[in-house]
Amino acid sequence: MNTSRQADLKVERHAADPIPESERSGCVASLFTLWFSTNMQLTPVVTGALVVGLGLGFVSAVWAIVVGTLVGTVFMAYHSAQGPRLGVPQMIQTRAQFGYFGALLPLALVLVIYLGYFALTGVLGAQAFAAWSGAPLSLGVVLVAGACIVLAMYGYYWIHRFERWMSLILLLTFVFVSVRILTRYSLPAAIQHSGGRFTAGTFLLATSIVASYVITWAPYVSDYSRYLRPGTSTAATFGYTYVGTALSTVWMELLGAVAATVAAGAFNANPSRFIADLGGTGLVGVLFAVILIGVVATNVMNLYSAYMTATTSLDWWLRRAGQRRAAVRLTSIAILGGGGIALGILAEGNLYNSLSNFLLLLLYGIVPWTAINLVDFYVIRRGSYDVAAMYDTTGPYRKVQWAAVFVYLAAVGAEVPFMDTTLYQGPAAHAMGGGDIAWLIGLALAGGLYLAVAGHGLRARRGAHQAVPASTGRTGATSPPG
Numbered sequence: 152m153n154t155s156r157q158a159d160l161k162v163e164r165h166a167a168d169p170i171p172e173s174e175r176s177g178c179v180a181s182l183f184t185l186w187f188s189t190n191m192q193l194t195p196v197v198t199g200a201l202v203v204g205l206g207l208g209f210v211s212a213v214w215a216i217v218v219g220t221l222v223g224t225v226f227m228a229y230h231s232a233q234g235p236r237l238g239v240p241q242m243i244q245t246r247a248q249f250g251y252f253g254a255l256l257p258l259a260l261v262l263v264i265y266l267g268y269f270a271l272t273g274v275l276g277a278q279a280f281a282a283w284s285g286a287p288l289s290l291g292v293v294l295v296a297g298a299c300i301v302l303a304m305y306g307y308y309w310i311h312r313f314e315r316w317m318s319l320i321l322l323l324t325f326v327f328v329s330v331r332i333l334t335r336y337s338l339p340a341a342i343q344h345s346g347g348r349f350t351a352g353t354f355l356l357a358t359s360i361v362a363s364y365v366i367t368w369a370p371y372v373s374d375y376s377r378y379l380r381p382g383t384s385t386a387a388t389f390g391y392t393y394v395g396t397a398l399s400t401v402w403m404e405l406l407g408a409v410a411a412t413v414a415a416g417a418f419n420a421n422p423s424r425f426i427a428d429l430g431g432t433g434l435v436g437v438l439f440a441v442i443l444i445g446v447v448a449t450n451v452m453n454l455y456s457a458y459m460t461a462t463t464s465l466d467w468w469l470r471r472a473g474q475r476r477a478a479v480r481l482t483s484i485a486i487l488g489g490g491g492i493a494l495g496i497l498a499e500g501n502l503y504n505s506l507s508n509f510l511l512l513l514l515y516g517i518v519p520w521t522a523i524n525l526v527d528f529y530v531i532r533r534g535s536y537d538v539a540a541m542y543d544t545t546g547p548y549r550k551v552q553w554a555a556v557f558v559y560l561a562a563v564g565a566e567v568p569f570m571d572t573t574l575y576q577g578p579a580a581h582a583m584g585g586g587d588i589a590w591l592i593g594l595a596l597a598g599g600l601y602l603a604v605a606g607h608g609l610r611a612r613r614g615a616h617q618a619v620p621a622s623t624g625r626t627g628a629t630s631p632p633g
Contacts, residue, residue: 163306199407219361
């Protein structure tokens with residue numbers, strides 16, 4: 152614990168490199184507060200309102216929120232358990248499936264996820280700032296991004312500490328907000344007049360949107376558990392991540408569904424203004440401030456992981472950066488933050504369509520990757536990897552693992568007929584009345600096909616590289632998860 156107390160007062164010095172066991176510390180329970188506070192903010196609230204806006208009845212929307220969250224969170228929580236086991240960023244571990252350079256394929260998609268979420272969440276924070284101060288929305292985007300840049304510079308321990316304090320503040324705030332909205336408005340009367348109705352296609356689409364919100368955390372999640380000790384329980388890592396995420400996400404999305412049902416016009420016009428006004432004259436400023444800080448709590452993780460992902464492709468260069476590493480870190484985070492600012496300003500005019508399409512398109516690309524990654528980790532290799540080889544283009548993980556690339560592209564291609572967005576509707580989705588099961592198709596096909604195509608060869612190579620003598624320098628193999 153002394154190592155942790157000293158480290159969290161300094162700028163983090165690690166990036167894409169593995170965390171030495173001597174620097175592993177921290178409490179696994181911190182994953183609960185981290186993921187609880189991260190999801191206690193406006194993005195899931197707006198997602199819940201979006202589900203109601205699809206035309207489902209309120210009760211059906213609630214079921215879609217609960218089912219989509221509980222299912223989707225399983226995948227991201229399993230990724231969380233990889234962090235203590237390997238001590239490397241998530242996208243470095245992906246090299247074991249896709250190869251050193253082959254991992255650039257999912258890496259590019261993941262970088263888009265980070266910047267896209269950074270932009271969309273930043274718009275929500277900017278709306279709160281603009282409504283509170285009367286300043287232009289673009290100024291709010293810049294200020295929110297600036298706060299995230301500063302915190303991301305300090306890194307892992309500062310983020311955990313910040314989220315720990317925010318979890319209590321956000322808990323108290325949203326208990327108050329939830330009570331206020333249920334006492335100020337008549338939810339039963341609003342449900343009777345809502346006019347929504349259940350259809351199987353719309354329910355599937357709504358469940359997919361909800362599931363996508365939590366599944367798209369998957370490429371982030373082990374970045375925030377990689378400093379934990381290698382012997383940390385897999386069950387504990389999974390459990391704290393799962394409960395923290397599912398609890399806060401369901402709560403916030405239900406809050407959004409309630410708000411969109413009882414006061415759709417006021418909420419949709421400006422979600423942050425609607426929530427802040429629930430505090431009345433005396434507390435409106437306090438609620439605006441908490442909303443803004445909550446957006447920073449989430450968006451700093453988007454920016455930090457964007458930096459981690461970007462440096463994954465440049466780790467060979469960063470290892471040579473030496474004393475310039477801090478300057479490289481600052482420059483990289485500033486550039487990525489600037490890109491997120493530009494995207495946020497572009498997205499501010501059509502937030503709901505941007506969010507809906509963004510979540511679905513990311514889901515189509517992330518699900519095949521998460522299936523390949525989890526099957527490889529839990530079924531084929533059972534957590535046993537040569538960490539040092541992940542940084543070696545000539546090692547057993549090769550430059551490109553063509554089996555994984557083929558399976559990934561095949562799974563994404565198989566999803567296309569089942570896609571349903573405002574940009575494109577596949578023939579299968581059209582035949583189902585707008586039902587979107589593309590991610591389920593991609594999940595099953597990618598997992599099953601990867602196991603069939605790559606399983607035998609990967610098992611053979613795992614045995615081979617575990618047998619390499621220590622004199623070759625292949626160190627860092629981990630034991631199977633307990």
